[in-house]
Amino acid sequence: xxxxxxxxxxxxxxxxxxxxxxxxxxxxxxxxxxxxxxxxxxxxxxxxxxxxxxxxxxxxxxxxxxxxxxxxxxxxxxxxxxxxxxxxxxxxxxxxxxxxxxxxxxxxxxxxxxxxxxxxxxxxxxxxxxxxxxxxxxxxxxxxxxxxxxxxxxxxxxxxxxxxxxxxxxxxxxxxxxxxxxxxxxxxxxxxxxxxxxxxxxxxxxxxxxxxxxxxx
Numbered sequence: 769x770x771x772x773x774x775x776x777x778x779x780x781x782x783x784x785x786x787x788x789x790x791x792x793x794x795x796x797x798x799x800x801x802x803x804x805x806x807x808x809x810x811x812x813x814x815x816x817x818x819x820x821x822x823x824x825x826x827x828x829x830x831x832x833x834x835x836x837x838x839x840x841x842x843x844x845x846x847x848x849x850x851x852x853x854x855x856x857x858x859x860x861x862x863x864x865x866x867x868x869x870x871x872x873x874x875x876x877x878x879x880x881x882x883x884x885x886x887x888x889x890x891x892x893x894x895x896x897x898x899x900x901x902x903x904x905x906x907x908x909x910x911x912x913x914x915x916x917x918x919x920x921x922x923x924x925x926x927x928x929x930x931x932x933x934x935x936x937x938x939x940x941x942x943x944x945x946x947x948x949x950x951x952x953x954x955x956x957x958x959x960x961x962x963x964x965x966x967x968x969x970x971x972x973x974x975x976x977x978x979x980x981x982x983x984x985x
Contacts, residue, residue, distance in 0.1 A: 780841045781937055783834045784930045791831050792927055793961075800964050803971035807900050808981040814896050839875040846872055867929050870922040877919030897980060904977035907969055920965045928958035 798817065802810040820826070846868040885902060888894040894902055906912045932954045935941040941950045971977075 776841060777845070778937075780838055780845070781930075781934050783838045784927070785934050787830045788834055788838055789927055789931070791835075792923065796961055796964055796968070799968035802900065802903075802977075803964075803967045806971075806974070806981075807976045808983070810900050811897055811981060811983070814899055818896055835878065839871075839878070842868075842871045843875060863929055863932075867926060867933065870926040870929075873919065873922040874926050877915075877923060880915075881919070897983075900972070900977045900981075901979065903972040904974075907972035913969070916969055917966065920969065921962055924958055924961045924965060928954045928961065931957065 798813050799810075801813045805812075817823070849864075849868055884906065885894070885899060888902075889896060889899070906916065932941075932947070932950050935950050936947060941947045
């Protein structure tokens with residue numbers, strides 16, 4: 769693997785933005801309908817997504833395979849990384865460590881989230897129209913709620929800080945000033961996305977998610 773590590777890392781970096789980053793943003797916007805439009809709006813969004821042409825093909829080749837590669841190779845990178853934040857204490861060294869730690873947390877969280885929802889839908893145990901009720905059951909469990917909060921914040925941090933790493937490693941932000949500005953932008957992305965995801969999760973606590981909403985039209 770060492771001889772091709774440069775290309776593996778480049779692919780790992782690229783997949784973290786396209787398509788995984790796009791999927792995270794889409795997932796955020798879809799879940800935010802639970803907060804913005806309630807149970808009925810969330811179900812309509814879920815049904816619309818699953819009515820797209822070739823949705824299974826898109827999921828497998830543009831979400832799950834890239835996620836699997838990014839996650840597994842990311843675990844390898846985290847395991848083999850040389851952490852020097854304790855010696856130097858520089859801001860970026862701490863961010864380097866947090867990027868790896870949140871990557872591991874995110875990998876575990878995504879696997880659990882996939883098993884609780886998408887895998888159960890695939891098995892026929894949960895219908896698309898019941899996903900709001902499933903999320904209500906998860907959100908109203910105090911332990912699960914806290915674990916979801918940790919997983920959400922970790923995933924968003926990993927993505928937003930990953931954008932900074934991507935811009936540097938691909939030679940887009942060159943020089944201290946450009947990298948400092950991109951740090952502020954990425955921090956803003958982290959804050960906004962975290963708030964929206966937390967609001968979405970909190971929305972599932974509403975009692976209206978306990979039962980199926982009336983579908984009109």
